Amino acid sequence: MATGTPHHRTGLALVSAAIALICMGALTVLVRDRWNPPEIKSAEAARHSTTGQVARAAGARVMPTDPSLAVEPKPEGPKRAQPANPF
Numbered sequence: 001m002a003t004g005t006p007h008h009r010t011g012l013a014l015v016s017a018a019i020a021l022i023c024m025g026a027l028t029v030l031v032r033d034r035w036n037p038p039e040i041k042s043a044e045a046a047r048h049s050t051t052g053q054v055a056r057a058a059g060a061r062v063m064p065t066d067p068s069l070a071v072e073p074k075p076e077g078p079k080r081a082q083p084a085n086p087f
Contacts, residue, residue, distance in 0.1 A: 043064035046052050055062050 041049065041051070043062050046055075046062045052062050
């Protein structure tokens, strides 16, 4: 009851390793954009770039966001539980 010759198993192992390397390379290409932080433009810079051109073509305007409030309102809902060990 032989399971195969060592030469046959070596060939299957090489094919499996090649497929695994190709899959790892494909996944690396798919997630490489997540390694760098996103480029965030100010509203003034966005007005003069492709973002502003597309916004104007759609009839919209690019405006800066409103400044955050000095005192933020308390969130509604139940209070968060105190952790058992804060350290």
